[in-house]
Amino acid sequence: MKFYYHPTPNPMKVALLLTEAELPFELIAVDTAKGEQHHADFRALNPNGKVPAIDDNGTRVFDSNAILLYLAEKSGKFLGNPSERGELLSWLMFIATGLGPFSGQSVHFQRAAPEKIAYALNRYLREAERHYEVLNNHLKGREFIVGDSYTIADIAAWAWVDRADFVLGAGRLPEYPEIQRWFTAISARPAVAQARLIGKGIEFKAQGDEASRRALYPSNYPRG
Known part of the structure; x- marks a missing residue:
């Protein structure tokens, strides 16, 4: 299995699941600030030009949450109780369409x-905060997001909450004590420490110059 990776939240979800499930993989770095996600060979794997993606012996899967579902089903792990399938899918999509995108924006x-x-700053910060409030309220009296076991919903949310200082502002996670409690417990898992080591030693280009902005946000620029 080939795992196409950059050290950002969505690839980190997959890194953590691969580590938790002890699935072997070949790591392939994709330097998004250099525009490697737009190369033809990668676009053949993911037409959307985003990381992560996997190539599982000829089966391509792109979008981080699709990969989580695929790998959980492949390994038979972290899917929770079958009777809670609807709950699992609901929270996974809450992260995929809400918590993640609003955090990113x-x-x-x-x-x-x-x-x-000012409008954009307020809009996206307030929506990120609202999603944190929803999750914080849900986690009251719960160890995990779905049912009584650790699932891909926890993995998906963990990767974004790991960037709370960037999303909300430094030191604000304690404003959401249930999330902080849950996040601390997940972060203590041995697989998290292992997942954080994935890609260490690979030098990725720093963002911020004009070339990286064009690579990362091509739709902001005229075509051609």
Whole structure:
């Protein structure tokens, strides 16, 4: 299995699941600031030009949450109780369509946008906060997001909450005590420490110059 990776939240979900499930893989770095996600060979694997992606002996899977489902089903692990399948899918999609995208946009407009647009800064930060509130309320009295066991919903959420200082602002995670409690427990898992080591030693280009902005946000620029 080939795992196409960059050290950002969505690939980290997959890194953690691969580690937890003890699935062997070949790591292939994709330097998104250099635009390697737009190369023809990678676009053949993921037409959307995003990481992560996997090639499982000829089966391509792209989008981090699709990969989580695929690998959980392949390994038979971290899917929870079958009777809670609807709950699992609901929280997985909550992360895929809400927590993750609004967190990403909050970071973008705080740190990457060339102009500080008050409306955008407020909109995406407030929506990120709202999603944190939803998850925080849900976790009251719970050890895990779904049922009584660790699932891919926890893995998916962990990778984004790991960037809470960037999304919400430094030191704000304690404002969501249930998430902080849950996050601390997940982060103590041995597989998390192992997953954090994936890709260590690979030098990725730093973001911030014009070339990296064009590589990362090509839709902001005229075609051609």
